[in-house]
């Protein structure tokens with residue numbers, strides 16, 4: 355029995371349950387879990403399936419921020435490495451939104467390799483989402499600002515994985531062409 359495969363399936367199941375009532379921001383309002391599986395797939399492919407902790411982190415990366423899951427919950431179910439990774443990529447929700455965004459640009463450079471890869475995959479999925487289905491009510495300026503900001507965060511974590519960065523660059527170029535950032 356592959357313990358990693360069982361843990362991975364558990365992470366997917368747990369993420370789907372925790373985010374069950376959440377939808378993506380885009381007009382198509384896809385189930386939020388589609389974002390999580392997309393991030394996990396990007397990470398699995400970019401690392402040739404060799405880093406189950408990272409892929410589990412991808413599935414669970416928004417559980418603390420969006421679903422009230424705690425570090426202790428994650429540690430108990432998925433172990434310390436996964437729980438610490440999720441904490442590392444979670445914003446402090448006690449801070450104002452602009453401050454959180456500024457901190458991502460400034461602090462990601464100091465984070466672990468896994469956290470940086472997760473950030474790149476997360477921004478790739480978000481930019482693809484914006485292009486496929488922009489959120490209703492977002493002005494062109496807001497869309498352009500998001501594209502610009504995602505680029506700034508990813509600039510601070512480059513140089514670790516060529517394949518993943520290529521996926522990001524592709525999504526970023528498409529979003530830029532579309533929204534004129």
Ligand code: ZN
Nearest residue numbers: 389415416476
């Ligand atoms: Zn995310």
